[in-house]
Amino acid sequence: MIDGDGFVENCKRQWHEQVTEHKYEELMKRLQAINDQIRVCENRYSGTFEDLLRRLTNGVSETVDIADWKWLLEERKWLMEEYDRDDSPRRNLRRVPCP
Numbered sequence: 092m093i094d095g096d097g098f099v100e101n102c103k104r105q106w107h108e109q110v111t112e113h114k115y116e117e118l119m120k121r122l123q124a125i126n127d128q129i130r131v132c133e134n135r136y137s138g139t140f141e142d143l144l145r146r147l148t149n150g151v152s153e154t155v156d157i158a159d160w161k162w163l164l165e166e167r168k169w170l171m172e173e174y175d176r177d178d179s180p181r182r183n184l185r186r187v188p189c190p
Contacts, residue, residue, distance in 0.1 A: 118174050125167045132160040140164055 129140075136143045140160055148155075 092147065115174075118170060122167060122170055125163050128154075128163050129160065129167070132163070 104117060135156070138146075140157075143157065
């Protein structure tokens with residue numbers, strides 16, 4: 092039988108685990124959406140962002156698409172770094188299929 096203090100601590104622990112799991116699930120959804128958008132860009136331009144930048148010259152008409160693509164890469168990096176700083180148990184973010 093759990094005493095009053097044990098019950099409260101158990102409830103707190105379960106609540107913390109649920110919050111942590113929810114944060115992880117939301118992060119994974121966002122990373123998956125970003126990865127999907129990056130994949131579209133890589134297919135459209137036949138390579139990675141870095142490959143495309145090496146091939147570019149001034150006056151490219153796809154500048155807005157490229158800026159969006161760069162933002163997605165930066166957003167993904169930020170999310171992964173933010174998750175690594177979180178106090179939740181570390182999980183392998185590389186499980187998200189990356190382009």
